[in-house]
Amino acid sequence: METDNKHKYDFLLSLLEEGDAMVCLDARKDSVDVPKAHKADPALNLILNLNFRRPIEIKEEGVTVTLAFAGRPHPCIIPFDAVWAVYEPGMKKIQVWEKSIPEDLDLSGLPTQPPAQTAPPPPAKTARREKGARKPPAGKRDRSHLRVIK
Secondary structure, rough: HHEEEEEEEHHHHHHHHHHHHHEEEOOOOOOOOHHHHHOOOOEEEEEEEOOOOOOOEEEEEEEEEEEEEOEEEEEEEEEEEEEEEEEEOOOEEEOOOOOHHOOOOOOOOOOOOOOOOOOOOOOOOOOOOOOOEEEEEEOOOOOOOOOOOO
């Protein structure tokens, strides 16, 4: 298992050098520290990036990082023993460690191949401005549709 952790560490670092990385882990393990709302999830997916505003520390034992959950920061501890997959969000690079997948996790409904590329949706039609309506100054967005909710 020690060599698996080294492979997880190396693969995660290689993805993070390019941008975002998704980490799939069994949050139920005692050594994992995530918010209570996610602690029972055997397939928790977390996005990591080296450019996060909060510090991220990656060691061969695991990852220590403060992540935002519902807008609230939470210091997380993600040991590599709990990680069972790491992938790039576009699914071009993915690594799964079968020995680390929780035994009670049913993966039969998950796709075995990356999603097919689809054509981008056609541009949305823009609303026409009424005659005589004031145009917002260049460079500034009209935010009159926003309202304060207390």
